[in-house]
Structures are given as structure tokens and as C-alpha cells.
Amino acid sequence: MRGQRKYLALVVIAPIAYMIALGLIYSPKKVLHVPVMIVDQDHSRLSRQLTTALLASETFALGGYSETADDFPREVALDRAHVCFVFPAGLERDLLAHRPVRVQVLLDYSNYLAGTAELSAANTVLGTFSVGTQIRMLEAARGVSPDTSLLRVIPFEMNTRMWFNPAFNGNYLNYLAVGLAYVVVQLAGLFFTIRAGSSELRGQHATPLRQTESRVWIALAGKLLPYFLAAVPLSIIVTHLAHWFFAAPQLETQPSFWFVLIWFDAVMVTLGYGLSCVAGEPVFATEMCASLTMPNFLLTGYTWPIFAMPKIMWIMAYGLPMNPIVFMTRKITTMGGGLADCGAQLIGLAAWSLIALALAWCGTRKILSTAQEEPAAHV
Numbered sequence: 001m002r003g004q005r006k007y008l009a010l011v012v013i014a015p016i017a018y019m020i021a022l023g024l025i026y027s028p029k030k031v032l033h034v035p036v037m038i039v040d041q042d043h044s045r046l047s048r049q050l051t052t053a054l055l056a057s058e059t060f061a062l063g064g065y066s067e068t069a070d071d072f073p074r075e076v077a078l079d080r081a082h083v084c085f086v087f088p089a090g091l092e093r094d095l096l097a098h099r100p101v102r103v104q105v106l107l108d109y110s111n112y113l114a115g116t117a118e119l120s121a122a123n124t125v126l127g128t129f130s131v132g133t134q135i136r137m138l139e140a141a142r143g144v145s146p147d148t149s150l151l152r153v154i155p156f157e158m159n160t161r162m163w164f165n166p167a168f169n170g171n172y173l174n175y176l177a178v179g180l181a182y183v184v185v186q187l188a189g190l191f192f193t194i195r196a197g198s199s200e201l202r203g204q205h206a207t208p209l210r211q212t213e214s215r216v217w218i219a220l221a222g223k224l225l226p227y228f229l230a231a232v233p234l235s236i237i238v239t240h241l242a243h244w245f246f247a248a249p250q251l252e253t254q255p256s257f258w259f260v261l262i263w264f265d266a267v268m269v270t271l272g273y274g275l276s277c278v279a280g281e282p283v284f285a286t287e288m289c290a291s292l293t294m295p296n297f298l299l300t301g302y303t304w305p306i307f308a309m310p311k312i313m314w315i316m317a318y319g320l321p322m323n324p325i326v327f328m329t330r331k332i333t334t335m336g337g338g339l340a341d342c343g344a345q346l347i348g349l350a351a352w353s354l355i356a357l358a359l360a361w362c363g364t365r366k367i368l369s370t371a372q373e374e375p376a377a378h379v
Contacts, residue, residue, distance in 0.1 A: 010287050021295060024313050031117035031308045035063030037072055037081035044092035050103075053129045054085060059121035072106050073163065077331055077341035082108040082307070083118045102157040109165035110334045112175045114305040119160065126158055164335045177242035178333070179302040179326055182264075185235040186296065186322045189268025190275070190289045192227040197277030197360075198285050200367040220364045224269055231265045239329075256339045257332050263349060264325040271321065271356035277363020296322040324348035 036054065040047050054060050063081035066072075075081035086104035094101050105122050109115040239261065242248035272289065279285035297303070299317040306317045317323060324345040331337040331345075339346065 006284060007287070010291060014291055018295065021313070021316070022298065024310050025298060025304055027310060028308055031114055031305055032058050033061040033307060034059055034083055034114065034118055034121075034305075035079075035081050035307060036060045037063050037075050037084040038065050039067065039069050039084060039086040040065070041067075041089045042087050042091040046092035046095060047087040050087060050091075050126075050129060051085075054125055057121060057125050059117065060125075069104065069106060073335065074341075076108045076110070076163065077335055077337045079307075079344075082111065082114055082305075083122065085122070100157050102159050104159045104161070106161050106163055109162040110330055111301060111305055112165075113303075114301075114308070115162070115165075122160075123158060173242060173246055173248050176302055177246075177248055178239075178329055179297055179300045181239045181242070182300075182322055182326050182329070183293070183297050184238050185264070186268055187289075187293055188234055188238070189231045189265055190272035190293065191286075192231055193224070193269050193272035194276050194285050194289045195282045196223060196227070197273050197275075197363045197367065198280055198282045200277075216361060216364050216368065219368060220360055223364070224273060224360070227269045227273075228266055231269055232262055235261060235265050254332055254338075257329065259339070260325055260328045260332070260342075260349070263353075267321065267349065267353050267356050270360045271352065274356050274359025274363055277366060278359055292320075293322070296320050299323065300326045318344070318348065321349075321352045324352070 038051055038054075040051065055062055060083070063075065066075075066084075069084055069086050072081065072084040075084075084104075084106040086106070088102065088104070091101055091103075103126060105119075105126075107115045107118050107122075275288050275292075276282075276285040279288055295316070299306070299313070299320055300323055301317070306314065309317060324342075328339075328342045328345045328349075331341050335341070
């Protein structure tokens with residue numbers, strides 16, 4: 001162990017780092033700071049007080065204001081809101097007239113865990129605010145006692161609408177299957193090539209590369225293309241098993257879905273090859289791959305919403321290579337969006353494309369130089 005310090009670093013440092021990361025992910029202990037969109041069509045003193053009461057709750061944080069609830073799907077796709085409160089015109093008038101008041105609440109149920117927490121918090125805040133407000137109004141207007149006022153209170157009616165929940169239920173098959181499928185797809189893409197570069201460096205398969213006459217791009221394309229052609233059909237099968245066999249809803253016919261899936265396969269195959277070349281040893285390359293993939297699912301938002309994590313974890317959550325494809329797939333298949341809604345994720349996947357390509361290019365140059373040196377050594 002002392003003689004192989006890079007292995008020692010992985011064995012000792014990685015478990016400690018992961019335990020700290022896991023603790024940070026769940027350290028808030030409950031879903032907090034859900035970004036909300038406020039649609040205030042009443043523009044009254046009461047609607048402003050209600051907005052203040054919602055934002056005073058630790059569960060909600062202001063994502064933005066809008067004049068219409070039609071903007072909500074777009075705000076969800078851009079990750080700027082996950083719940084929307086609509087205060088209708090006549091809100092204060094109806095409350096003063098002691099008539100039932102209806103508040104519309106739109107919930108993003110593409111994230112089932114977050115949606116459930118949002119619904120519970122909305123019920124609590126609206127119910128408490130309604131009781132407290134009407135008691136004060138009755139006491140001031142009619143001089144009745146608090147106990148009598150409480151009996152006369154008419155609570156807000158909350159009209160709840162679930163968005164982006166194809167089955168309109170809490171079936172975890174419809175929710176978790178997408179994230180879990182991409183864990184497998186990522187591992188397959190990486191492990192297809194995780195030994196390819198290190199095997200070349202060890203001289204096991206370097207002879208055919210001499211025929212490329214040091215043309216790096218030709219050697220790189222020839223090395224990656226067979227693995228890529230094997231990875232694509234496998235990823236298609238894996239990502240659609242839940243849909244084919246268990247009737248999980250998925251919109252797999254959209255061209256944008258196929259585009260990002262094939263792109264992701266190309267990135268993973270290239271990244272695996274690049275890591276293999278950098279590591280130089282098959283075992284160490286495999287350990288690097290495992291270290292890269294272990295935290296992915298935990299940081300996709302499926303076990304805990306990202307916006308509820310401490311901000312120090314956001315960079316890791318949004319920066320890992322699997323997360324852009326998971327977010328894009330959810331937006332395309334569950335929300336019915338397109339590539340125009342995936343700007344940040346497209347940038348993330350493009351960044352990993354450049355990193356993977358740079359590693360693979362440098363590794364191929366290293367392999368070619370090694371292959372050219374071997375004949376001279378034999379002479």
C-alpha cells in the first residue's frame with residue numbers, strides 16, 4: 001500500500017470524502033428554500049400579506065413574480081420555480097364578505113419528493129394564515145371573543161394542480177427509473193473503454209496503431225468508434241426497459257431525446273478512454289471510473305432535491321457528467337420540453353465533451369509515441 005500511493009489515496013481519502021458529501025446533502029434534514037412563483041391578480045393588502053407569510057416559511061423562497069400562471073411550465077423547465085401560488089382577483093373582497101376564498105397552487109411533480117413537501121407546506125401556511133387573519137378581522141369588526149371567532153372562520157380553499165406527473169400518482173417507477181437507468185448507461189459507456197488506453201500503453205495491442213503513421217485523430221476515431229457502436233444500442237435498451245415492460249410513461253419519440261442520449265454515449269466512451277490513458281494501469285483506471293460514478297445518483301435530485309442541498313454541494317451536483325443528461329431527459333420526457341429548455345445542461349455536457357476529448361487526444365498521442373519507440377528499442 002505504501003508503495004502505491006495513488007491506490008492508497010483512493011482507498012483512504014474517497015470514503016472520508018463521500019461520507020462528508022453525503023452528510024452535507026442531507027444536512028438540512030427537510031426540504032427547504034423551494035423556489036416559488038407568485039401570480040398576484042388581486043394586488044390587495046391581503047394578497048401582499050399572504051405573499052409575505054409564504055416567503056416567511058422556511059420551505060419557500062421567492063423565485064419570481066408573474067402576471068399569469070401560463071408562465072409556470074417555462075419557469076420549471078428553467079429551474080426558477082417548482083411551485084406557483086395564484087391569488088385570484090377579488091381575494092380580499094370575498095374574505096371581507098366572509099365568502100370562501102380559493103387559492104390555486106400549481107406543483108411541479110416531476111420531482112415527487114419535492115412535490116410532496118411543497119403540498120404539505122402550502123397546506124400548512126395557507127391554513128394557518130387564513131385562521132389567523134379571519135380571527136383578527138372578526139375580533140376587530142364585531143368585537144367577538146377569539147374562541148367564537150375561531151368557530152366562524154372559513155379557511156382558504158386550495159385548488160391543487162399537479163404538473164409533469166404523467167400517471168398522476170406517486171409511483172416511484174415513473175420517477176426513479178430514469179435516474180437509475182442513467183447510472184447503468186454511464187457505467188457501461190465508461191467501462192467499455194476503461195481498459196482500452198491502458199492496454200495500449202502496456203504494449204498489448206499497440207502494433208495496429210503504428211499503421212496510422214502518428215495521425216492522432218485517425219487513431220482516436222478508430223479506437224472509439226467500435227465501442228460507441230456497441231454502447232448506443234445498449235443505452236437505448238436500458239433507458240426503455242421500464243417503458244416497455246412496466247408501462248412507465250415516457251415520450252421516447254422526440255428527436256431531442258435521441259440526440260442527447262447518443263451524445264451522452266459518445267462522451268462517456270471518450271471519457272473512459274481518456275481516463276484509461278491517463279491512469280496507465282487497468283486497475284487504477286477502473287478505480288477512477290468507480291470514484292467518478294459513485295456519487296452521481298445521489299446528486300441528481302432523485303433522493304434529495306438539489307435546491308434543498310447546501311449551496312456548497314450545488315457545484316458538484318450540477319457539474320458531474322451524468323447530471324446534464326438526467327436533467328435533460330426529465331425535461332424532454334416528463335415535461336414535454338425541448339433543447340431550448342436545456343441551456344445550462346447543454347453547456348455542462350459540452351464542457352464534459354471537451355474534457356473527454358482532450359484526455360483522449362493526449363492519451364492517443366502518448367500511445368503513438370510509445371508504439372514508435374518500441375521498434376527502436378528492439379533494434
